[in-house]
Amino acid sequence: MLHRDDQTVDLDAELAQWPALQERHDFSGLLLGNGASQAVWKNFAYDSLFDLAQTTRNKPLSTSEMSVFRVLDTHNFEPVLSALKTAMQVNAALTISSASPRNRYFAIKEALIHGIRSVHIPWKLMQESTLARLNQALQQYRNLYSTNYDLLAYWAVMHDPLPFDDLFDEDTGFSPRPATAQRTRLLYLHGGMHLVKNLDGTTRKLPSSGSTLLGSFAINALDDVPTFISEGRSAEKLKIIGHSGYLSWCHSQLATHQGALCIFGQALGAQDRHIVDAIRQARPQTLAISIYPRSPAFIAHQKKHYRELFADMQIELLFFDAKTHPLGAPDLNVPVEHLKLR
Structure with a gap:
């Protein structure tokens, strides 16, 4: 451990407790990453959805x-499925009878469905008490920025939706509006399984309840191109974001966030440089970043990584034990073995 008078003292293995940080700061935003999903279901720790589909x-x-x-130089499904739909429309306009684009569309969507269902926690394993705890934890913030496309946050919000605003109206679809003190805004920076792309490029939410949404996603419908970014380089992700009115608006909200920001379960690796750039543009005075305490060496390495990302900025960086946050409580974890017992 380094001496207290050393300028790099914070590169040691000490982590703050989340309740203590929450008492001293008003965190107006939460940036949620895959680590939050893994805290509930360890099978979310897979590396690549593209590999799963293979x-x-x-x-x-x-x-x-x-x-x-x-040929499209991507591992993301949305641009591939969108391109095949465009090919079908062009073929129809030119009276070309080839069924290949349509067949490829359904085959790729089928592989995507089976890949996701092989790792996603089933609805039947989500207990009411777990949903209530997640719901309560999420509503502590005015803005929730999620880079996860799984259904955990969606299910948690549906448990008690009144304190939340997902910016989708039943009649008009996506309806951007500013944050209020009364409700937590949900902004899915990389889309989600509950979001699909319309023919005109706009985004809509699937009209399903929590218990049926995973099943609804598994319906291989031609009109439902999933709106989510699963992987790829940061530049590719940013390009996909730029082609979606919904995703680009959500990204702009992170880039203009005001107030202290809590980052939970988000590694901010090279593939998410666009997220780092948005945070840097927002210039929050305080960032509280979760670290899972695997070992002293791991903690020190993580601190070094985050410090380098914001080294040239006047930002107060705070690091806390992920297990002390309500979203990282060890008893939230659902053992995968439960799936075999039901």
Whole structure:
């Protein structure tokens, strides 16, 4: 451990307790990453959805489907499915009878469905008490920025939706509006499984209850192109964001965030440089960043990583033990073995 008078004293293995930080600061925003999902279901720790779609036991991506990803130079599903839908429309306009784009569309969507369902926690394993605790934890912030596309945050909010505003109206669809002190705004920076792309490029929310949404996603409908970014380089993610009115608006809200920001379960690696840039643009005075205390060396390494991201900025960086935050409580975890017992 370094001496207290050393300028790099914070590179040691000490972490603050979240309740103590919460007492001293008003955190107006929460940036949520995959670590929060893993705290509930460890199977969310997979590396690549694209790889899962290739190896799933049920109808994996074939060589012909993989060629579409290669020609578009992406591992994300939304631009591939959108391109195939465009090809179908062009073929129809030119009276070309080829069924290949349509067949590839459904095959890729099928592989995507099976890949996600192989790792996503089933609704039947979500206890009411867990949903209530997640709901209560999320509503402590005026703005929730999530980079996760799974359904955990959606399910938690649906448990008691009144304190939240997901910016979607039943009649008009996506309706951007400013934050208020009364409700927590939900902004899905990388989209979500509950969001789909309309023919005109706008975004809508699937009209499903918490208990049916995972099943609704598994319906291989032609009109429902999923709106979420699963992986890829930061530049590619930013390009996809720029092609979506919803995603680009959400990204702009993070870039103009005001007040202290809590970052939970978000590694801020090279693939999420656009998220780092948005935070830097917002210039929050205080950032509280969760670190899972695997070992003293790991904690020191993580602190160094985050410090380097904001080294040239006047930002108060605080590091806390992820297990002391309500979203990282160890007893939230649902053992994967439970899936075999039901």
